[in-house]
Amino acid sequence: MNTRTEQEDTLAMLRDSLARYLDNHHGFEQRLHALANTGDAPPPFWQGLSRELDLLGAALPESRGGMGLGMAAHLALMETLGGALAAEPYLSTMVIGAGLLQRHPGTLADALLARVVAGQAVLAFAHGEPQSRHDRADVRVRLVREGDGFRLDGHKAIVQAAPWAGHLIVSARSRGAPGDADGLSLVVVPKDAPGLRMRAYPTRDGGRAADIVFDSVRVPSDALLGIEGEALPQIEQALDEATLAVCAESIGVMRRLMRDTLDYVRQRKQFGVPISSFQVLQHRLADMHMALEQAGALTASVGESIDDAAPHERARAVSSAKVAVAKACRAVGQGAVQMHGGMGMTEELAVGHYFRRATLIETQFGPPAWHLRRVARWRGGAA
The missing domain is CATH 1.10.540.10 (Acyl-CoA dehydrogenase/oxidase, N-terminal domain)
Incomplete structure (x- = not known):
């Protein structure tokens, strides 16, 4: 452009x-x-x-x-x-x-x-493991050189979109211990590779995910992405970009929740008047709108600089946006459901589906407490 x-x-x-x-x-x-x-x-x-x-x-x-x-x-x-x-x-x-x-x-x-x-x-990114708890370096799946390729062994958990994917990009440890910054690699693995077992299931928000076991899965040498054992910076960048993308997704989710809620309170009547005329609901809607707009502005601001930001600047900015988005998802999601009453959680009404997605976005790629700790850790550019 x-x-x-x-x-x-x-x-x-x-x-x-x-x-x-x-x-x-x-x-x-x-x-x-x-x-x-x-x-x-x-x-x-x-x-x-x-x-x-x-x-x-x-x-x-x-x-x-x-x-x-x-x-x-x-x-x-x-x-x-x-x-x-x-x-x-x-x-x-x-x-x-x-x-x-x-x-x-x-x-x-x-x-x-x-x-x-x-x-x-x-594609699906197979990175999270049962014990990792959002620690991006806590990887126990092993990648071992074998002949003219590699052997992959271990277990990945809650791999989003894996049932739909034809190939997985898998993080694995070539050397070192879980938690070490050094020693992580990325390999591309076809889903039908011998030794790969997948247990697929639906997620609460209507998506698909899977737990995956690698049992002596062999991949060729050209399946390696980048330099063996030096993939953590690339993993960090990919997950930061994904986190900011989910922040943007949440803005679309919350705008739909706000639109449906405003339509409902203008139509729903009590005591002969629309409930949108009740001052307490007007204040609640104003708070929801402000939370949404603040989250949207911060996400857009971070998006303008993320392509050229240094790693520590990117980490601090993305985590700051995620905290604002998590708070907004809670304020808008819960407010929308409460104003709709019990029908807000039914399968037949769209607001319940959007609320579930907003609720899961709060913790996707790390809950607010994890991101707040990350902001504090990178304050001033030092880990």
Whole structure:
């Protein structure tokens, strides 16, 4: 993009195109139908994002088949996808997966990235483990050199979008002990690799996840992304970008909650008048609106600088945004449900589905307390 105005115009066009497409292909009725027919095939609208809209590569450099819009594209698209509760494959595939692939060029990575941009592949990032508790260096899955490739052994937990994915990007320890900053590697593993076992299940917000066991899974040498044993900085960057993308998703989720709540309180009557005329509810709605706008402004501000920020600046800024978003998700989500009353938690009403997603976003990629500790740890640029 040549100028900031041109970039903003392009992003607005992408938002509008995606919003119209989702209205036609991923409305609330389609969501209810999809939830009633759970399976491991990618959501039916996924390939349309590439074939009909050609937007999967919007964030990637033009040299990699993209539009060169960077993190701004992820944030714009994630907010729109959040408004339709449709963000998960994009998060795992484009924000994390494609981001890691395009930073580590190679024969396998380049071929897989081309398939991703064409809408022909879904990726999942297998990083979290049962004991890790958001410690990004606490990895016990082992990667051992064996012949002309590697052997992978261990267990990953709650791998988001894994049932939909054809390939996993797996973090594993090449050397050292769990918690060591040195010794982590990233490898690409096909989901049908011999020795890989997956237990898939639905998540509370309607997504799909899996626990995965690697039992002597063998991968070729070109499956390694980057330099063996030096992947922690790349993992940190990918997870920070994913965290900020989820912040943007939450803005779309909360805007839908606010819209539905405002419509409801204007229609619902008590004592012969709309309950929107009650002062206590007006104050509650004002607090919800302020929390949402503050979270949105902070997310946008961090998004403008994250592409060029130093690691410690990125960590502090992203965690600050996540804390604000978590507080807003609680204020807006709980306020919306309480104003709707008991019907706010029914499956038939959209507000309950958005509330569940907002609740899970509060703790996704770390709860507020974890991010507050991270902000304090990086204050002044020192760990």
